[in-house]
Amino acid sequence: NxxxxxxxxxxxxxxxxxxLNLANPARPVFTAPSVNSTTTTTVSFSLIVTDSNGLISAPSSVTITVTPQL
Known part of the structure; x- marks a missing residue:
């Protein structure tokens, strides 16, 4: 369309x-939280976009697992 x-x-x-660093909101950047050598943590975000016709998307979610650096 x-x-x-x-x-x-x-x-x-x-x-x-x-x-979130939203300098480019289509590709945001974040700094992962610190974890120690025996833990992990999860970070979740959801996104809603609007197009030039005013249509609004359903939320789309992502969950990122932060693990210790090897």
């Missing part, structure tokens, strides 16, 4: 506060 994405809205579940 020729529409383009005009906005990206990123959210996190309550209780998480991982800062």
């Amino acid at each position: 020729g529409a383009t994405i005009v906005s990206h809205v990123w959210n996190q579940p309550p209780g998480q506060s991982i800062g």
Whole structure:
């Protein structure tokens, strides 16, 4: 239909506060939280986009598992 994405809205579940660098909101960057050699943690985000016709997507979610550096 020729529409383009005009906005990206990123959210996190309550209780998480991982800062996103949204210089390019289509490809955000974040610094993973520190973990020790015996732990892992998960970080979750959801994304809603709006196109140039005003259509709004359903939320899409991603969960990232942060593991110790080897």
